[in-house]
Amino acid sequence: MSLAERHDMMENAAWTGGDGSVGDYIALMKPRVMSLVIFTAFVGLMLAPGSVHPVIGAVAILCIAIGAGASGALNMWYDADIDEVMSRTRKRPIPSGKITPEEALAFGMTLSIGSVVTLGLLVNWFAGAFLAFTIFFYAVIYTMWLKRSTPQNIVIGGAAGAFPPMIGWASVTGTVSLESFVLFLIIFMWTPPHFWALALFKKGDYETAGVPMLPNVAGEMNTRHQILAYSIILAPVGVAPYIMGYAGLAYGIASALLGLVFLVLALDVWRKREGTPAQKACLKLFKFSIFYLFALFALLLGENLVTGVMA
Amino acid sequence: MAENEQGIKLTAEQEKKRRSRSLAIAGVLIGLVVLFYIVTIVKLGPDIMNRPL
Numbered sequence: 267m268s269l270a271e272r273h274d275m276m277e278n279a280a281w282t283g284g285d286g287s288v289g290d291y292i293a294l295m296k297p298r299v300m301s302l303v304i305f306t307a308f309v310g311l312m313l314a315p316g317s318v319h320p321v322i323g324a325v326a327i328l329c330i331a332i333g334a335g336a337s338g339a340l341n342m343w344y345d346a347d348i349d350e351v352m353s354r355t356r357k358r359p360i361p362s363g364k365i366t367p368e369e370a371l372a373f374g375m376t377l378s379i380g381s382v383v384t385l386g387l388l389v390n391w392f393a394g395a396f397l398a399f400t401i402f403f404y405a406v407i408y409t410m411w412l413k414r415s416t417p418q419n420i421v422i423g424g425a426a427g428a429f430p431p432m433i434g435w436a437s438v439t440g441t442v443s444l445e446s447f448v449l450f451l452i453i454f455m456w457t458p459p460h461f462w463a464l465a466l467f468k469k470g471d472y473e474t475a476g477v478p479m480l481p482n483v484a485g486e487m488n489t490r491h492q493i494l495a496y497s498i499i500l501a502p503v504g505v506a507p508y509i510m511g512y513a514g515l516a517y518g519i520a521s522a523l524l525g526l527v528f529l530v531l532a533l534d535v536w537r538k539r540e541g542t543p544a545q546k547a548c549l550k551l552f553k554f555s556i557f558y559l560f561a562l563f564a565l566l567l568g569e570n571l572v573t574g575v576m577a
Numbered sequence: 578m579a580e581n582e583q584g585i586k587l588t589a590e591q592e593k594k595r596r597s598r599s600l601a602i603a604g605v606l607i608g609l610v611v612l613f614y615i616v617t618i619v620k621l622g623p624d625i626m627n628r629p630l
Contacts, residue, residue, distance in 0.1 A: 284594075284598075285591065285594065286594070286598070287594045287597060288594075288597050288598055288601045291598075291601075319619050321616060321619045322616065322619065325612065325616060384609075384612075388612075388616045
């Protein structure tokens with residue numbers, strides 16, 4: 267979009283209220299990321315010791331979800347220029363011209379403040395402050411600073427995606443603990459192999475956009491080493507809730523097996539370095555990584571619900 | 578602004594989108610009122626009327 271076109275659109279938007287539909291604003295909140303955040307935050311909330319009134323629990327999850335949506339909107343506002351050149355993101359509301367960057371910024375800020383204040387007032391202020399920090403971490407530390415400046419962007423930025431179960435936990439207890447930190451650590455260690463498997467697959471896209479993803483900067487070989495290294499750490503971290511005693515034997519066995527499969531697939535990515543077999547191995551690891559994380563948290567939740575019913 | 582003095586005519590599509598946005602905002606506001614009302618009741622608990630005078 268040229269500068270003149272953009273100016274026309276903004277001027278017009280001031281009178282018409284913009285061209286975005288409700289669906290476009292929902293897309294701005296990255297609903298798929300939100301669904302993962304809702305799920306992991308809910309698991310954190312359920313696993314936390316003590317109890318919380320179901321209504322307060324639901325409010326906490328709602329606020330965390332809206333906070334995640336706010337982060338998504340702020341991310342799309344700042345990253346509109348790179349979204350425009352990547353095939354995966356070209357159809358997002360800002361690059362496609364449905365929402366102006368100014369509207370996205372206002373929307374993101376309103377949701378950020380709204381979700382933090384509501385969580386603070388209705389649940390507890392520790393959880394509210396934690397949510398505020400998470401939004402700041404994702405929008406400022408990751409999006410504005412790290413994403414465009416270091417190939418380790420998603421390692422540190424991944425922390426923002428790993429905080430929700432801790433916020434869910436803090437909504438019940440008003441604090442953080444080693445147990446909730448382990449939930450954070452599982453997602454934190456999972457993020458690099460998950461994204462780098464995708465980055466190896468979509469290398470060209472990030473190159474066009476000038477985003478320093480690891481395969482473009484450090485090379486594919488180095489990326490494969492790091493995927494393997496993180497997978498070696500991830501596999502035992504996944505079993506930690508069982509070792510620490512807040513997950514049962516079923517979780518212990520399943521998480522060990524899932525970790526083993528993760529490791530085998532990461533090894534496959536490390537071994538196959540050329541052509542279609544390499545691409546297939548990356549895609550396989552990427553797809554399995556989504557299942558892996560979902561399965562671990564679903565098992566934690568399932569066990570918790572079963573123990574709750576039996577108690 | 579000259580354009581505004583003449584009045585901007587919204588297209589049918591723009592009218593439709595503006596209406597749906599307005600309804601969504603109304604829904605969110607009503608939802609917030611209901612939410613704060615329910616949470617207030619939950620937080621106060623059933624014993625609020627049962628206090629020494």
